[in-house]
Amino acid sequence: MINVGIIGAGRIGKVHGESIMRYVKGATVKAVADPFMTPESEQWANSVGICEVYKDYRKILDDKEIQAVLICSSTDTHSSISLEAISAGKHIFCEKPIDHDVKKILEVKKALEGGGIKYQVGFNRRYDHNFKKAQAAVASGKIGELNVLKICSRDPAAPPVEYIKVSGGIFLDMTIHDFDMVRFMSGAEIEEVFAYGAVLVDPEIGSAGDIDTAVISMKLSNGALAVIDNCRRASYGYDQRVEAFGSLGQVAISNDTESSAVISDSSGVHAEKPLLFFLERYMDSYVAEVSEFIDCIEKDTPVKVGIDCGLLPVLIGLAAKKSLVTGAPVKTSEIAAEYGL
Numbered sequence: 001m002i003n004v005g006i007i008g009a010g011r012i013g014k015v016h017g018e019s020i021m022r023y024v025k026g027a028t029v030k031a032v033a034d035p036f037m038t039p040e041s042e043q044w045a046n047s048v049g050i051c052e053v054y055k056d057y058r059k060i061l062d063d064k065e066i067q068a069v070l071i072c073s074s075t076d077t078h079s080s081i082s083l084e085a086i087s088a089g090k091h092i093f094c095e096k097p098i099d100h101d102v103k104k105i106l107e108v109k110k111a112l113e114g115g116g117i118k119y120q121v122g123f124n125r126r127y128d129h130n131f132k133k134a135q136a137a138v139a140s141g142k143i144g145e146l147n148v149l150k151i152c153s154r155d156p157a158a159p160p161v162e163y164i165k166v167s168g169g170i171f172l173d174m175t176i177h178d179f180d181m182v183r184f185m186s187g188a189e190i191e192e193v194f195a196y197g198a199v200l201v202d203p204e205i206g207s208a209g210d211i212d213t214a215v216i217s218m219k220l221s222n223g224a225l226a227v228i229d230n231c232r233r234a235s236y237g238y239d240q241r242v243e244a245f246g247s248l249g250q251v252a253i254s255n256d257t258e259s260s261a262v263i264s265d266s267s268g269v270h271a272e273k274p275l276l277f278f279l280e281r282y283m284d285s286y287v288a289e290v291s292e293f294i295d296c297i298e299k300d301t302p303v304k305v306g307i308d309c310g311l312l313p314v315l316i317g318l319a320a321k322k323s324l325v326t327g328a329p330v331k332t333s334e335i336a337a338e339y340g341l
Contacts, residue, residue: 002027002294005060005090006050007081008072009034009041012095012122016070019287021048027294030066033057034073057081061088068118068297070290071095075168079104082119086111091118093293097176098310100168102339105314109307120293120303121310123180125240127288128281130253134242135185137251144248149186149226151178154239156276158212158232161204169210170230171195171317171324178216178228179313179320185244188222189312194329195320201233216320237274238281256281315341 004020006013009032020029031052032045042053057073060066061084068091071081079099085092086108098105098121112119125131138146153174159167167173182190197214199206206212212232220226243252255274263270275281289305296303312332319330 002068002297003030003063003066004028004294005030005057005063005066005069006032006072007034007057007060007069008074008095009037009045010072013070013072014041014044015283015286016072016290017045017050018048019283020290021050023287024291024294026298027068027290031060031063033060058084061085061090067091068093068293075100076166079108082108083111086115086117086119089115089117091293091297093120093122093290094310095122096180096310097168097172097314098307100172100314102311102314102318105307105311106339109311112307118293118296118303119307120289120296121305121307122289123177123184123305123309123313124282124285124289125177125181126184126305127285127292129284130256131181131185131242134244134251134253138185138244138246139187142249143244143246143251146186146188146220146222146224146244146246148243148245149182149220149224150243150245151181151185151226151228152239152241153178153228154231154234156234156237158201158205161202161208164205164208164210167210168317169321170197170212170214170232171216171320172314174232175214175216175228175230175320176313176317178230179316180309181242182218182220182226182228183309183312185242186220186222186224186226188220188224190218190226190316190332191221192219192329192331193217193316193319193323195323197324201231205232211324214320214324237276239274240281315339 029050033054071094194217197211201212214230216228218226257272319332319335323330
């Protein structure tokens with residue numbers, strides 16, 4: 001049995017805590033820590049069977065009985081806690097992004113060298129049942145050579161402007177999942193990025209220095225083209241779709257709904273709206289990604305979504321930011337070269 005410590009008792013920390021205690025075989029949560037631990041969060045921890053609750057996460061790092069930690073704290077703490085956890089000899093599952101600063105991600109990568117520590121990044125969409133099926137169709141050659149990949153990702157509503165101010169911007173907060181999905185679905189790297197952006201949802205987002213709507217075109221290393229469209233608002237729910245078009249056909253996935261029931265009557269044809277947001281849409285994927293992390297620890301096998309999978313989408317996001325500012329396409333190699341990569 002792998003003893004796990006969870007650092008961060010916010011929304012995603014609670015998701016992982018519950019999924020491990022209820023569904024992940026071979027692991028149990030021994031402790032959870034959060035500097036802003038509330039009586040409600042402590043009550044939640046006890047209700048799912050987590051007995052040890054701290055405000056200081058270092059108590060988790062100092063616990064010799066805990067073999068692995070899940071870093072679910074605020075983004076600005078991910079890289080620093082990663083370094084401390086590496087020093088403590090813990091296997092690490094870190095929510096995305098590792099950091100907005102490439103130099104800090106590279107510090108984590110260097111610290112991992114030769115240490116035998118498993119380090120997995122939380123890109124949960126790779127473990128979603130729909131995306132996995134579509135990726136398998138592409139990888140197996142069922143649609144022939146990939147020509148065009150289209151990804152649609154739209155949130156049901158924009159987050160608070162206070163969050164926008166510290167999020168790193170839409171490309172490093174929201175689109176980062178889609179950049180990872182382009183790499184996952186295509187099996188190729190993103191070589192060039194051209195981004196358009198606008199403020200069409202909330203003027204306050206623009207005042208905070210960000211955009212809320214974007215279209216990003218990409219050239220891939222296998223010769224294919226990719227397009228992502230993002231928006232912080234979709235009135236009908238969480239819109240998550242992908243289409244891969246190839247020389248022999250295409251594979252497409254649609255949104256998950258509460259049911260597949262379709263009512264047809266004299267006023268039209270009616271189906272249910274997509275599930276409301278990411279917790280409803282991707283809950284099973286959170287279980288699957290942590291299950292794989294625990295399995296890699298038990299069997300001492302490499303993680304599939306490692307440190308480079310956390311680094312590359314940030315480089316791509318920075319390329320998109322630069323393209324938005326300059327109005328020109330940007331090669332990801334240009335961004336990488338700025339960091340000696």
